[in-house]
Amino acid sequence: MPAVLPAPSLKESEIMTKLLHVDSSVLGANSVSRLLTAEVVAEWRKTHPDTSVDYLDLAVDTPNHFSADALGIKVGVQAAPTEAQRFENAVSEKLVSQFLAAHVIVIGAPLYNFSIPSQLKAWIDRLAQVGRTFKYTDKGAVGLAGGKTVIVASTRGGAYSTSEGGRAMEHQESYLKVIFGFFGITDVRFVRAEGLAMGEAAKASALASARTDIAVAVAEQAANQDLASLAA
Numbered sequence: 001m002p003a004v005l006p007a008p009s010l011k012e013s014e015i016m017t018k019l020l021h022v023d024s025s026v027l028g029a030n031s032v033s034r035l036l037t038a039e040v041v042a043e044w045r046k047t048h049p050d051t052s053v054d055y056l057d058l059a060v061d062t063p064n065h066f067s068a069d070a071l072g073i074k075v076g077v078q079a080a081p082t083e084a085q086r087f088e089n090a091v092s093e094k095l096v097s098q099f100l101a102a103h104v105i106v107i108g109a110p111l112y113n114f115s116i117p118s119q120l121k122a123w124i125d126r127l128a129q130v131g132r133t134f135k136y137t138d139k140g141a142v143g144l145a146g147g148k149t150v151i152v153a154s155t156r157g158g159a160y161s162t163s164e165g166g167r168a169m170e171h172q173e174s175y176l177k178v179i180f181g182f183f184g185i186t187d188v189r190f191v192r193a194e195g196l197a198m199g200e201a202a203k204a205s206a207l208a209s210a211r212t213d214i215a216v217a218v219a220e221q222a223a224n225q226d227l228a229s230l231a232a
């Protein structure tokens with residue numbers, strides 16, 4: 001009788017992880033968040049070589065502001081959606097599907113006017129869909145996109161993380177934590193470079209600190225590593 005061989009265990013290199021890389025800075029080649037997201041993705045690939053990467057540049061492919069047309073097809077007020085409603089629905093559908101397919105999402109999120117760039121907000125507005133990323137129950141809201149890991153490259157001209165007043169003023173990291181938490185994602189990691197406009201020494205120290213954050217962020221196992229193995 002032939003010996004029953006144990007099922008082969010998946011090695012790290014055999015696990016396929018889907019990573020979605022998103023940039024939103026309008027500063028092009030001068031952008032610090034773009035530099036940092038590229039470094040995060042490169043480091044992630046080193047430790048997770050079978051990662052497939054999808055890239056979205058929101059400064060180039062910016063979804064329209066969320067609008068009545070974007071909402072129209074969802075609420076079904078008419079039998080035949082208009083051309084504009086079909087177009088906006090296709091944009092929303094493409095973006096939410098791309099987001100839901102990813103295990104790890106790396107986001108470049110600069111601090112602009114105490115919040116995130118409007119391009120990044122326009123993307124999030126397309127992700128926030130009942131039945132896809134959240135639902136309401138009699139006990140309140142429930143996130144439907146749990147198990148993902150989000151790594152945010154947070155860049156700031158000033159320094160906000162070191163004082164209570166500063167933390168109360170920024171609506172960038174705090175907002176991203178809330179909205180991804182609302183989608184059910186609790187593993188949100190920050191790679192932070194702040195004080196970038198406070199002189200050369202402060203900028204150098206901000207970048208060094210961000211690179212330490214990168215090492216920590218990519219060293220931790222993804223929240224959904226099991227899910228990623230299933231997808232292999």
Ligand SMILES: Cc1cc2nc3c(=O)[nH]c(=O)nc-3n(C[C@H](O)[C@H](O)[C@H](O)COP(=O)(O)O)c2cc1C
Pocket residue numbers: 025026027030031032033034108109110111112113114115155156157158159196197
């Ligand atoms: C339009 C705009 C608004 C900004 N608003 C703020 C702000 O409110 N607070 C702050 O500390 N820095 C602010 N900054 C500085 C940026 O956070 C800083 O330049 C950072 O590097 C931007 O990331 P990026 O280089 O990837 O675009 C602003 C920069 C721009 C271009």
